Amino acid sequence: MAGIFEQLAERRISEALARGDLDHLPGAGKPLVFDDEPLLSPEQRMVNRILKNAGFTPREVLLRREIAALRQAVEALPAGAERDEKRRELLLLVQVAESRT
Template sequence: MDFSAGIAEEKIKVALQKGEFENLPGKGKPLPKDDLTGVPDELRLSYKILKNGGFVPPEVQLKKEMVTLEELIAVCRDDKERSGLTQRLNEKIIRFNNLMEKRKMSQSSAFHSYQHKIYRKMY
């Protein structure tokens, strides 16, 4: 055991003895299901760090923006404003499709099979 691991272990033991872990939220309950089950083990930590930091892939961000624009269009009463929102949505759809094409998603049979589930998970 290296020096820093020894210090950490000692601090954990002291905290346990003081009862500092007794009233933690979720104590005795199972951990939430890992939503990165399809991600290779060596990439999971990186994905979790990015996710916790609020970073998402560009296609996910675009999809979120597209959903927001679709919702705004659905409730918009002004024709001029609706036209502008529709134009912005069309631009985002084109950018999204270009990103997906660059990643060769359109050629993936697995992607076509699970596309609706993937999109539902994105937003």
């Protein structure tokens, strides 16, 4: 159950929306971008931001991307030796990914 302050805030926001007071704010109509992860410590968020700005991609992310690309390749190939080889490569990568978790 919402308290009195939450109800008052909701009413004032609704009134401002009806008047159009919030129509021309920066970023209006665009999705919110949450770069920070709230469950991480401030230090870890800073480290993550530095690594991201430096273009660093964790090995796990690269591995998942490679697995996704191989899955698409396997599905696109006709049955045969090449598809079997790609499937073996995919299974190996999946095993490597599972061993890291």
